[in-house]
Amino acid sequence: MKPEQLRNQILVADLAWIPLALAAEQVLCSGTGHREPPLGPANFIVYVACAIFVWVLLSENLHLDGFRNGWRMSALVSHLLLAVAVLTMLLLAIENVSDWYVGRPRLSIFGLLLLMGFLGVRGVTMLRVLRRIKGGDVHRVVILGSDRLAGEFAAKFNHHPELLCEVTGFLCPEAEMTAAPSEGSAAGPTTVSTMDVVGLLRCLHVDELVMAQTPVSNEILNLVALCRQQSIRVSLVPQPYELYLSRPSLLDLGGLPLLQLEEMATPPSVRMGKRLLDVVLGSALALIALPIILVCAAFLRFSTGRAFRWERRMGRGGTQFSMLRLNVDRDPQQGSSFVRLLWQLSLSELPQFWNVLRGEMSLVGPRPEGPERAHGYSAWHQQRLAVKPGMTGLAQVHGLRERHSSEDKTRYDLQYMMHPALLTDLSLLIETIWTLASRLISLLERRFPARGASTAAPNSISYSPGARSFPEIYQHAHRTQSGSD
Numbered sequence: 001m002k003p004e005q006l007r008n009q010i011l012v013a014d015l016a017w018i019p020l021a022l023a024a025e026q027v028l029c030s031g032t033g034h035r036e037p038p039l040g041p042a043n044f045i046v047y048v049a050c051a052i053f054v055w056v057l058l059s060e061n062l063h064l065d066g067f068r069n070g071w072r073m074s075a076l077v078s079h080l081l082l083a084v085a086v087l088t089m090l091l092l093a094i095e096n097v098s099d100w101y102v103g104r105p106r107l108s109i110f111g112l113l114l115l116m117g118f119l120g121v122r123g124v125t126m127l128r129v130l131r132r133i134k135g136g137d138v139h140r141v142v143i144l145g146s147d148r149l150a151g152e153f154a155a156k157f158n159h160h161p162e163l164l165c166e167v168t169g170f171l172c173p174e175a176e177m178t179a180a181p182s183e184g185s186a187a188g189p190t191t192v193s194t195m196d197v198v199g200l201l202r203c204l205h206v207d208e209l210v211m212a213q214t215p216v217s218n219e220i221l222n223l224v225a226l227c228r229q230q231s232i233r234v235s236l237v238p239q240p241y242e243l244y245l246s247r248p249s250l251l252d253l254g255g256l257p258l259l260q261l262e263e264m265a266t267p268p269s270v271r272m273g274k275r276l277l278d279v280v281l282g283s284a285l286a287l288i289a290l291p292i293i294l295v296c297a298a299f300l301r302f303s304t305g306r307a308f309r310w311e312r313r314m315g316r317g318g319t320q321f322s323m324l325r326l327n328v329d330r331d332p333q334q335g336s337s338f339v340r341l342l343w344q345l346s347l348s349e350l351p352q353f354w355n356v357l358r359g360e361m362s363l364v365g366p367r368p369e370g371p372e373r374a375h376g377y378s379a380w381h382q383q384r385l386a387v388k389p390g391m392t393g394l395a396q397v398h399g400l401r402e403r404h405s406s407e408d409k410t411r412y413d414l415q416y417m418m419h420p421a422l423l424t425d426l427s428l429l430i431e432t433i434w435t436l437a438s439r440l441i442s443l444l445e446r447r448f449p450a451r452g453a454s455t456a457a458p459n460s461i462s463y464s465p466g467a468r469s470f471p472e473i474y475q476h477a478h479r480t481q482s483g484s485d
Contacts, residue, residue, distance in 0.1 A: 078430035145212030146172035286353035313368035365390025366413035
């Protein structure tokens with residue numbers, strides 16, 4: 001099953017659920033004696049047609065299939081919640097400018113039924129995928145490479161079970177054997193001659209060879225040709241693959257592939273909408289957060305003698321500004337439990353609403369770093385300075401914080417910058433709330449463990465085919481033939 005087919009199946013199931021949810025809402029409200037009359041056939045068709053049209057547009061813009069960036073529950077729920085809210089508001093707007101009347105309570109029930117059904121569709125889809133994986137209906141993959149890139153691709157396959165791919169192992173020259181990703185490996189590597197590699201792959205029923213090896217030698221080109229002759233599909237990772245985060249397009253010049261890299265530029269309309277969102281939503285969130293900030297600042301003032309601190313940060317275009325935050329060290333090892341809680345829940349960053357309202361920061365964007373760290377940026381890292389820094393971003397909802405490397409965070413930041421959209425910002429804000437709630441629950445579980453619960457690290461419930469298959473075999477080929485082989 002290809003990802004495109006899975007996306008289409010999910011969309012068809014969503015569209016089929018819309019009239020069923022509206023019909024269920026009508027029956028439910030009629031059975032409870034609701035005062036609004038039920039919709040007539042014409043009004044019912046109009047609401048269904050409008051909802052289907054809007055949902056198709058939202059599905060394409062927000063990637064509502066649920067697995068485009070990996071099966072992450074926080075992203076799935078935030079995207080669906082935002083999309084259902086937008087759909088409900090549009091239906092309410094249609095109601096206000098037309099004679100078709102449903103009523104806010106009914107639309108709220110309709111939206112809740114939609115959300116529950118859409119989550120159910122994706123849950124059933126995931127169960128189908130896992131059932132196929134458990135039944136062995138997978139595409140067996142071997143990665144040609146031994147460095148961090150090879151391990152990163154194995155992890156990507158593990159995070160996308162809908163691909164139905166199982167990483168069988170790694171293929172690399174014998175000289176690089178010690179560098180091969182051998183996490184959890186119990187069995188030693190199998191060393192074979194280059195000419196015997198294809199035979200070994202056929203014995204292992206390998207379906208695809210992913211080339212993550214650089215540089216590519218004549219020996220590897222010969223191996224690729226032999227794999228294609230044996231109907232083993234070959235996929236190529238473009239080198240350097242980091243450039244892919246620069247919005248590429250592929251041009252075919254008479255059989256010669258040319259990868260063109262386009263400059264990432266945020267449209268003026270998106271910048272204006274983003275600033276409006278920062279002012280309006282930032283003001284509302286600042287008012288909500290103000291009591292929390294005042295209480296925390298009072299505690300810090302009496303315990304440490306200082307409530308706030310200003311830190312120099314690099315903003316858009318490399319311009320420096322002073323970022324406001326509570327007087328809490330990052331990852332504090334000393335101090336009270338309350339101070340550590342402020343850092344763990346990122347409450348120390350709440351005063352940065354001031355920087356957002358001043359226009360120095362945005363609600364969503366790359367987290368700002370200090371001048372000392374930014375001056376060591378490579379040209380690739382400096383791309384993240386093309387937009388305003390944010391209070392939260394794609395890297396933060398993936399669990400990356402100040403202690404993580406700039407390279408890891410830059411990958412997510414550039415991925416966010418490739419597709420700027422206001423709906424994406426709203427979705428990331430919802431994901432941030434999810435992330436903070438998850439941290440709070442984790443802290444409470446550690447502080448108040450359940451009676452009889454084991455203190456050992458819990459087993460992962462996510463499916464990880466690469467981790468399962470890594471110990472099985474690591475294929476290594478060393479050169480025993482001449483270059484003409």
